[in-house]
Amino acid sequence: MSLCHERPDHPEEACAVFGIYAPGEDAARLTYFGLHALQHRGQESAGIAAGDGKSVMVTKDRGLVTQVFSESMLASLEGHVAIGHTRYSTSGGSSSWDAAQPHLSAIDETIIALAHNGTLVNTNRLRTRLLDLGVSFRSSTDSEVAAKLIGHFTQKTNHMREGIRKTMELIEGAYAIVLITPDALYAFRDPNGIRPLCIGALPDNKGWVIASETCGLDIVGADFVRDVEPGEVIRVNADGLVSEQAVPRRSHALCLFEYVYFARPDSRLDGVNVYEARDRMGRALSREAPVEADIVMGVPDSGVPSAIGYARTSGIPYAEGVVKNRYVGRTFIQPTQALRQRGIRLKLNPLPSVIAGKRVVVVDDSLVRGNTSKQLVQMLRDAGATEVHLRIVSPPIVWPCFYGIDTDTQKQLIAATKTIDEIVAYVGADSLAYLSLEGLLACCPAKTPGFCAACFNGEYPVRLAEQQQLGSFCASLEPRFWPEEHAGMTPLFDLM
Ligand code: SF4
Structure with missing residues (x-):
């Protein structure tokens, strides 16, 4: 992994x-x-x-x-x-x-x-x-x-x-x-x-x-x-x-996660500007999951446009609560063990003058295993936040991806094994809410209808039969979720 x-x-x-x-x-x-x-x-x-x-x-x-x-x-x-x-x-x-x-x-x-x-x-x-x-x-x-x-x-x-x-x-x-x-x-x-x-x-x-x-x-x-x-x-x-x-x-099946996280915000995918889509996701989440708070902050980089959208729609002021150590992830020099134990602090540094004494809404693009969110919540509390409310601008990721994205096996996806209350307890937040799949889809009005949303809903657009042989990655996928028409093997072929 x-x-x-x-x-x-x-x-x-x-x-x-x-x-x-x-x-x-x-x-x-x-x-x-x-x-x-x-x-x-x-x-x-x-x-x-x-x-x-x-x-x-x-x-x-x-x-x-x-x-x-x-x-x-x-x-x-x-x-x-x-x-x-x-x-x-x-x-x-x-x-x-x-x-x-x-x-x-x-x-x-x-x-x-x-x-x-x-x-x-x-x-x-x-x-x-x-x-x-x-x-x-x-x-x-x-x-x-x-x-x-x-x-x-x-x-x-x-x-x-x-x-x-x-x-x-x-x-x-x-x-x-x-x-x-x-x-x-x-x-x-x-x-x-x-x-x-x-x-x-x-x-x-x-x-x-x-x-x-x-x-x-x-x-x-x-x-x-x-x-x-x-x-x-x-x-x-x-x-x-x-x-x-x-x-x-x-059937058209552009990866929905491109809009959430992978693509650069200044790109257009199938007629939709990614930055604007992320702004709409934050606005939609603000309507779906409002909360009383003092500031809204985004987790850099992909969470920021959505946080601005959430702030604008909710009326809660947007603030930069963390600064990203922009180049630290772009090196092959391994950090020392002591540095590694600092976890998220290697990547993000909080601004206590912005956070202290505040009820904070944290907008992030996704929640995979929950480890980073747990560290982030603790970091914000250490910086003086009185409440931390996590808002995720995608639905829970409960299925692995087979199409070129390296997500975890299903057992390691926190949303596949824990309820929302259990995740809240695990990451130490005061509340957690996800954007619904319907809400996310409405934020991405692509010219061509149809997306792959398999990591959210388990509906894989392409046959998975041979993936069965790929071992642990697929072992977590329950066969009952395999689409029936894709359950056969690769069609007979002749290379001669
Ligand atoms: S399962 Fe589909 S939507 Fe999810 S990351 Fe993979 S290609 Fe994208």
């Missing part, structure tokens, strides 16, 4: 992808800046692959974007087409260099590179079948299975888009993938659209950009064009951008 570096009681995002096709531009350098904007989605490794018309080169390593790349490294990645990736490991959880992305592989003499955000749920059998056919793997990641499948089918059909289409017919789960050959950029998204992916255009027709979030477009000066549709494949090369609905769309 792993949790967020910055918020140790929060789920970890699984990755960001970025792609660019821009003749005459330094594609790798623009990708570097794109990855900067998307760093919040994965902080374990970073990589860039660039194509110059003849070949594809990659540089990747463990660490943050700034730790992995130097000026000279970027200069060595020449070319007009590039993809980039920041990673947090989920499926194939190794944090080794080989597991870092982009993955390089060869189709005959042609090198391709692939980067993936999400998790595939049926790669065990596909991998075994490829091994039987003599395909070798460098890592245990699901992303490499996708890369090898695309290579296999492209070889057989002599057509990259056909190779991608056949791969999309086989793989199940969440994926937003970018891929380059030496002279073309491809991007495609799973038929449920679980992970976000958008298209941007550089000014003066200089090229096209693909990014997990719109903040990745903004930083390189690209204008948002549209989201990549679920099941769609985009190809950009010298002939321009072409689109194909490679596999039929299914």
Whole structure:
């Protein structure tokens, strides 16, 4: 189990992808800046692959974007087409260099590179079948299975888009993938659209950009064009951008948690500005769960817009009750045991002059295990708060995520094992309330109806059958909650 570096009681995002096709531009350098904007989605490794018309080169390593790349490294990645990736490991959880992305592989003499955000749920059998056919793997990641499948089918059909289409017919789960050959950029998204992916255009027709979030477009000066549709494949090369609905769309299931926590507040997801959505969540929670108090504060960063919304609607003044030690989570230097015992104080420092003698409403985005909230409540009481009321702008998380987010097993999710009164007693708060699922959905008026809300309601949009074999992660999931139509195994497939 792993949790967020910055918020140790929060789920970890699984990755960001970025792609660019821009003749005459330094594609790798623009990708570097794109990855900067998307760093919040994965902080374990970073990589860039660039194509110059003849070949594809990659540089990747463990660490943050700034730790992995130097000026000279970027200069060595020449070319007009590039993809980039920041990673947090989920499926194939190794944090080794080989597991870092982009993955390089060869189709005959042609090198391709692939980067993936999400998790595939049926790669065990596909991998075994490829091994039987003599395909070798460098890592245990699901992303490499996708890369090898695309290579296999492209070889057989002599057509990259056909190779991608056949791969999309086989793989199940969440994926937003970018891929380059030496002279073309491809991007495609799973038929449920679980992970976000958008298209941007550089000014003066200089090229096209693909990014997990719109903040990745903004930083390189690209204008948002549209989201990549679920099941769609985009190809950009010298002939321009072409689109194909490679596999039929299914019910739309964009991850609802993107709005709550994962996405940057300045991004737009399916037409909804994330900051405004968080502001609405705070307002809605204030109406659903009012409380008498003196100040409202948010837990940085994602809780702050919601706290401002809660304050505005309730009429209780907003105040900054804690200051975030902004860079401490962004290091691989392990703290000493003495520092670690300070727990949340490593990340957040209270402002006693704001808190002392006050009844405080604390607005946070989610409550996973409860350990951080417990420390936070104690920290606020130590700083002089007379009452601490926790307000969470998402419903209780009672199911694990299988689609690229590293949440705990069900047994470790506090809302799955304790009542609200028991959680209040555990964290030491005076009260606790969650935003209802209906309330949350109303705050996210996306253009396309339908979300994945499985961690809140257990309704998984994609088959889970092979997850049964993934051991402890799924052991906590009671089979009675498996959707009936997904209870079968992966359909028969033929790679020959
Ligand atoms: S289960 Fe939760 S975190 Fe995972 S994709 Fe669905 S909404 Fe997002």
